[in-house]
Amino acid sequence: MNSCQLPIDPSQCVTLAHGGGGRLTDRLVREIFAPAFGLDRALLNDGAEPGNEGWVITTDAHVVHPLIFPGGDIGCLAAHGTCNDLAMAGAAPAWLAVSWILEEGVSIGLVRRVAESLAAGARMSGAKVVAGDTKVVERGKGDGIFLQSCGFGKRMCAQAPGPWRLAPGQVLVVSGDIARHGAAIMSARGGGLGFTGDITSDCGPLWPSVRALFEAGIEPLAMRDCTRGGLATVLAEWAEGSGVGLVVEEAEIPVQEAVRGACEVLGLDPLYVACEGRFVAAVEAGQAEASVAVLRGLAGGEEARVIGEVSGVYAGRAVASQAYGTQRVLDRLAGEALPRIC
Amino acid sequence: MNSCQLPIDPSQCVTLAHGGGGRLTDRLVREIFAPAFGLDRALLNDGAEPGNEGWVITTDAHVVHPLIFPGGDIGCLAAHGTCNDLAMAGAAPAWLAVSWILEEGVSIGLVRRVAESLAAGARMSGAKVVAGDTKVVERGKGDGIFLQSCGFGKRMCAQAPGPWRLAPGQVLVVSGDIARHGAAIMSARGGGLGFTGDITSDCGPLWPSVRALFEAGIEPLAMRDCTRGGLATVLAEWAEGSGVGLVVEEAEIPVQEAVRGACEVLGLDPLYVACEGRFVAAVEAGQAEASVAVLRGLAGGEEARVIGEVSGVYAGRAVASQAYGTQRVLDRLAGEALPRIC
Numbered sequence: 001m002n003s004c005q006l007p008i009d010p011s012q013c014v015t016l017a018h019g020g021g022g023r024l025t026d027r028l029v030r031e032i033f034a035p036a037f038g039l040d041r042a043l044l045n046d047g048a049e050p051g052n053e054g055w056v057i058t059t060d061a062h063v064v065h066p067l068i069f070p071g072g073d074i075g076c077l078a079a080h081g082t083c084n085d086l087a088m089a090g091a092a093p094a095w096l097a098v099s100w101i102l103e104e105g106v107s108i109g110l111v112r113r114v115a116e117s118l119a120a121g122a123r124m125s126g127a128k129v130v131a132g133d134t135k136v137v138e139r140g141k142g143d144g145i146f147l148q149s150c151g152f153g154k155r156m157c158a159q160a161p162g163p164w165r166l167a168p169g170q171v172l173v174v175s176g177d178i179a180r181h182g183a184a185i186m187s188a189r190g191g192g193l194g195f196t197g198d199i200t201s202d203c204g205p206l207w208p209s210v211r212a213l214f215e216a217g218i219e220p221l222a223m224r225d226c227t228r229g230g231l232a233t234v235l236a237e238w239a240e241g242s243g244v245g246l247v248v249e250e251a252e253i254p255v256q257e258a259v260r261g262a263c264e265v266l267g268l269d270p271l272y273v274a275c276e277g278r279f280v281a282a283v284e285a286g287q288a289e290a291s292v293a294v295l296r297g298l299a300g301g302e303e304a305r306v307i308g309e310v311s312g313v314y315a316g317r318a319v320a321s322q323a324y325g326t327q328r329v330l331d332r333l334a335g336e337a338l339p340r341i342c
Numbered sequence: 343m344n345s346c347q348l349p350i351d352p353s354q355c356v357t358l359a360h361g362g363g364g365r366l367t368d369r370l371v372r373e374i375f376a377p378a379f380g381l382d383r384a385l386l387n388d389g390a391e392p393g394n395e396g397w398v399i400t401t402d403a404h405v406v407h408p409l410i411f412p413g414g415d416i417g418c419l420a421a422h423g424t425c426n427d428l429a430m431a432g433a434a435p436a437w438l439a440v441s442w443i444l445e446e447g448v449s450i451g452l453v454r455r456v457a458e459s460l461a462a463g464a465r466m467s468g469a470k471v472v473a474g475d476t477k478v479v480e481r482g483k484g485d486g487i488f489l490q491s492c493g494f495g496k497r498m499c500a501q502a503p504g505p506w507r508l509a510p511g512q513v514l515v516v517s518g519d520i521a522r523h524g525a526a527i528m529s530a531r532g533g534g535l536g537f538t539g540d541i542t543s544d545c546g547p548l549w550p551s552v553r554a555l556f557e558a559g560i561e562p563l564a565m566r567d568c569t570r571g572g573l574a575t576v577l578a579e580w581a582e583g584s585g586v587g588l589v590v591e592e593a594e595i596p597v598q599e600a601v602r603g604a605c606e607v608l609g610l611d612p613l614y615v616a617c618e619g620r621f622v623a624a625v626e627a628g629q630a631e632a633s634v635a636v637l638r639g640l641a642g643g644e645e646a647r648v649i650g651e652v653s654g655v656y657a658g659r660a661v662a663s664q665a666y667g668t669q670r671v672l673d674r675l676a677g678e679a680l681p682r683i684c
Contacts, residue, residue, distance in 0.1 A: 014444045014453065019478030028476060032450065036457035037471035048472040050437050055397075059439035059492055061477040095392050097401035099490045101443070102356045108374065111356065115378035129379040131390040131492075134370060135403045136361030137682065141485040148441045150401055150473075150492030340479065 019063075019340075021228025022333030047089030047153075054155040056091035058082060062147045065340040067110070069188040071180075071201030072276075074147050075114035077342060079121025080205055080276060081227070082151040086125075087207040088223045088279060090161050090214075091153030093127035098149045100134045103142035114145060125207040127151065156211070157219045163238040165221040168312040171288040172246065175209055175279050175295050176202065177254035177303040178231050182273035182338050183262045190266075198258040202300065204277030209298050213281075216294045220281035227342060232271035232330040234280055235318035240332075245314030248330075250322045254303035271320065272333060274341045282310060361405075361682075363570025364675030389431030389495075391502055398433035400424060401492040407682040409452070409486050411530040413522075413543030414618075416489050417456035419684060421463025422547055422618055423569070424493040428467075429549040430565045430621060432503050432556075433495035435469035440491050442476045445484035456487060467549040469493065498553070499561045505584040507563040510654040513630040514588065517551055517621050517637050518544065519596040519645040520573050524615035524680050525604045532608075540600040544642065546619030551640050555623075558636045562623035569684060574613035574672040576622055577660035582674075587656030590672075592664045596645035613662065614675060616683045624652060 017024045034040070047058040062078045083093040098118065102111065122129055159165075184201040206225060213220065224234045231253065239246045255263075255270045263270045277300060283291045288306050295304035308321075318330040359366045376382070389400040404420045425435040440460065444453065464471055501507075526543040548567060555562065566576045573595065581588045597605075597612045605612045619642060625633045630648050637646035653661075660672040 009450070012450045014446060014448045014450060014478055016446055016478050016480065019444065019476055025476060028450075028453070029474070032454050032457055033474055033476075036454070036461045037474075038461070039472070048437075048439070050470065050472040055494075057437055057439050057473050057492075057494060059441045059473050059490070060475045061441035061443050061490060063443060063477045063479050095390075095399055097390070097399050097492045099401050099403035099492075101403050101405060101488055101490075102361065104356060104358055106356045108351070108354045108356060108370075111370070112374050112378070115374055119378045119380070128392065130381070130392040131399050131401050132371075132375055132379075133402045134361055134367060134375075135405045135682075135684075136356055136358050137405050137485060137488075138358065140482065143479060143483040146443055146479075146488065148401075148403060148443075148490035148492075150399075150439045150441075150490075152397075152399060152494065340477075342477075 016339045017335045020333060021233060047085050047091060049089065049155065049160055056086055056089045056153050056155055058085035059150040060085065062342060063340050064185065064342050065143065066188055067144050069201055070184045070199060072203035073114055073117050074145055075117030076121035077203055077276060078147045078149040079118045080203055081342060082149040083122065083125035083127050084206040084225045086151050086153035087210045088225055089155065090157040090210065091155045093125040093151055093153045093207055095130045095152045096122055096127050096149055097131040098129055098147065099132065101142055101146040102134065102136045103144050104136055104139045106144050111145065124205040156214055161220050161223050163222050163242040166238060166242045166244045166282055166310050168244065168310050169285055170221055170282045170310040171285050171306055172248060172308040173281050173283060173288060173291050173304065174231065174253065174307050175304050176300050177256050178226060178275050178278055179255055179259050179263065179270040179273035181276040182341055183259045185341050186266055186338065187262060199262060202275050202277040204300055206277065206279055209295055209301060212294050212298060213291060216290060218283060218287050218291050218294065220283050222282045223279055225279045226275040228274055229333055230272040230274055231280060233332055236330050236332045239316055239318040243316050245311035246308065246318040247311045247314060248308030248320050250320045252305060252307045254305060271330065274338065276342065358681045359677045362675060363575060389427050389433060391431065391497065396497040398428055398431045398495050398497055400427035401490065402427065404489045404684060405682050406527065406684050407485065408530055411543055412526045412541060414545035415456055415459050416487055417459030418463035419545055419618060420489045420491040421460045422545055423684060424491040425464065425467035425469050426548040426567045428493045428495035429552045430567055431497065432499040432552065433497045435467040435493055435495045435549055437472045437494045438464055438469050438491055439473040440471055440489065441474065443484055443488040444476065444478045445486050446478055446481045448486050453487065466547040498556055503562050503565050505564050505580040508580060508584045508586045508624055508652050510586065510652050511627055512563055512624045512652040513627050513648055514590060514650040515623050515625055515630060515633050515646065516573065516595065516649050517646050518642050519598050520568060520617050520620055521597055521601050521605065521612040521615035523618040524683055525601045527683050528608055528680065529604060541604060544617050544619040546642050548619065548621055551637055551643060554636050554640060555633060558632060560625060560629050560633050560636065562625050564624045565621055567621045568617045570616055571675055572614040572616055573622060575674055578672050578674045581658055581660040585658050587653035588650065588660040589653045589656060590650030590662050592662045594647060594649045596647060613672065616680065618684065
């Protein structure tokens with residue numbers, strides 16, 4: 001039993017890694033929130049569907065730093081992050097509710113810019129901001145703007161997609177090149193590293209892609225946007241949660257050259273770096289080519305491709321096949337690679 | 343034109359008063375958020391009902407300081423605050439989505455306590471936490487725990503209650519003694535003032551009271567919980583928004599002796615001090631006595647009573663009649679009396 005498997009000691013303190021979307025976040029959910037709220041962790045997805053009318057609910061807190069980054073800001077990030085979680089549950093985004101925690105001293109012009117960016121982002125997924133709340137904390141008790149958004153949408157596919165539907169023979173498709181959001185944030189923070197401006201975030205809406213798949217008669221078995229922890233974390237969670245094996249060809253995973261270079265400089269593995277407008281889907285083998293064709297027809301989807309498959313071996317593990325026939329296991333992150341990425 | 347009526351200068355900065363629920367909060371909503379999101383400020387209520395299926399949505403950010411106070415903590419405050427907004431729209435609380443912004447270093451035991459308190463509070467209104475998200479910010483970029491909650495509920499009355507339904511002849515009823523939450527927070531902050539421990543927050547669920555009114559065949563025309571800005575701010579907003587006059591008898595408004603004393607020491611007017619488990623309702627005159635009887639039958643409602651009426655005079659104004667026949671206008675707060683009360 002390694003330290004990550006020991007129960008959480010309540011006298012322990014929260015670390016940045018508890019917000020990283022990796023093992024410690026999972027333990028916080030599994031050991032504190034799921035028992036308190038009477039939820040089954042195994043069934044927790046990014047979007048909950050609590051009733052029997054097809055309504056899906058999701059929520060996100062956004063604490064990205066800096067507030068404005070190449071390709072977006074905290075406003076469109078909140079809109080896309082929340083609408084994308086609905087899309088990943090097969091739901092058409094309808095309504096958003098947004099809460100602001102402003103730090104005393106932040107400029108009202110910045111608040112206006114973020115609000116307009118949020119509204120524009122929501123419109124790209126067909127959603128509308130309908131409710132809100134604003135709180136202000138003293139200087140030094142916040143960090144400019146924290147933005148929390150909650151989304152409501154209606155499921156538009158016959159059956160909810162989820163990792164419990166993964167089965168050997170299905171094919172894994174990625175909707176575009178990965179790791180740009182995380183790389184853009186890091187480049188915005190470390191201007192001196194020489195790659196600032198070359199990389200823009202992939203922050204964008206996924207509902208148009210999912211809707212196009214549905215319209216083409218394709219209903220993915222499972223979908224997940226590759227946010228905190230990146231593509232590798234999604235695959236590791238799916239494999240662990242469902243018991244199937246997932247095998248991807250590392251050479252097939254699209255990564256921009258500039259992003260690959262930045263990751264090398266920073267010592268990061270692109271497979272673990274966050275996207276905010278890319279997803280991985282499992283589809284029936286016979287629909288793989290059609291899925292890629294649909295995704296490539298949409299803005300941002302030019303690099304969509306098949307990257308692997310659900311396997312009958314490697315049960316419960318996600319594995320990346322590399323050049324020269326070697327393989328590596330994609331485990332979940334134990335620590336925090338990129339704090340405050342979203 | 344006084345300074346509060348000048349348009350917001352985008353180069354201006356956010357102040358604590360922008361989060362106080364008074365005039366500056368209103369201007370932020372009216373001049374920044376409502377235009378950005380395409381909302382009609384005049385129709386904004388605490389709960390939005392965007393579709394045609396009777397679903398009501400509401401959201402709140404919670405930044406209360408201290409996190410634990412006499413009578414509650416940030417967890418039950420979030421649960422009640424959100425469920426109460428649904429209840430005020432005549433909706434039965436069903437589902438909550440909760441986002442956490444934790445400051446690095448906060449104890450996991452405290453997070454657990456708050457989660458359990460939140461779940462217990464939700465259950466008191468028949469709601470269940472179904473979705474969540476957790477982010478962590480560096481030490482010094484937050485303040486322990488910020489908690490955002492979003493609620494989803496179904497309207498259980500024939501017509502949505504709202505200030506637009508106010509009309510002369512209706513009677514104003516308050517559901518219990520006011521100002522305890524704000525006084526409890528201030529006493530928790532200023533232990534040296536000598537009244538610590540005498541006052542507990544009124545933080546509690548309102549849906550049981552609203553449901554009991556519905557079951558008795560009473561559907562209030564307008565309802566609002568008296569949170570930031572207190573009872574006076576609700577009345578001022580209702581009068582200003584609807585154009586009717588509202589007249590209350592100040593001597594009829596129930597305030598605990600200890601609360602009145604604390605407010606005197608602190609130089610606060612109890613009518614402007616927040617409650618978190620009290621509401622004011624406008625009902626038809628013929629239902630006033632029955633309403634009070636229903637409310638008194640519930641825990642916390644022992645002090646429920648008629649406090650005034652909707653008037654054909656004083657158009658657009660809320661007025662408090664005092665002893666000796668004097669009257670004072672209840673205007674909205676221009677500044678911030680009690681920052682981070684909720």
